Amino acid sequence: MPKRSSAQPHMAVGYGVLTFRLHDCRSLKAKRSVVRSIIGQMRNHFNAAVAEVGANDIHQRARIGFALVGPDHQVINAKMDKLINFVDGLGLAEIIDTEMEIFHL
Template identity: 45%
Template sequence: MKETTVNVGVARVTFRLHGNDSLKGKRKIVKSLIERSRNRFPIAIAEVDDLDRYQRATLGIAVIGNDSRLLNAILDKVVEYMAGMGLADLESHHFEIIPL
């Protein structure tokens, strides 16, 4: 019996929060980015870096499945969706598909 390949797609996405001058304001933006994305896509997402910097947010995103092209497309759509919200400026993103 052939074993199915399982893949994990991960992304690291960094946003610039222009005009934000407090961690409270940052939390509001990050919470909105996370909750709206999680409700729209089958992903796990969390803030993973730049926790004390109130003008930058770095999010980690993960998705699992057996089709690496589909995982890459989901990650791409999530980043596009978050950037399109207009809450923050997309600074950088990096995807990686890891076969297990």
């Protein structure tokens, strides 16, 4: 791999996993509807890579992973905070845990 010169721009990558409790889901079909809605809105509003990453067979639990790329740590950190606040504000499910990390390339 070639070495980067100091003139090349750096970028930051932020990723995270949100764990949700879905109170009113009594079937996997109902869960998938809620998860699809959350994922679609995260993608549309934040241009993020988003996917369901766990708890696939549990009706009232969902784990959704996301990734964002930007010019620096501050931009990505602010965008991740806005994403979490946005998803929480949707009122579709309760966020019960968050895991996030930002690294530089």
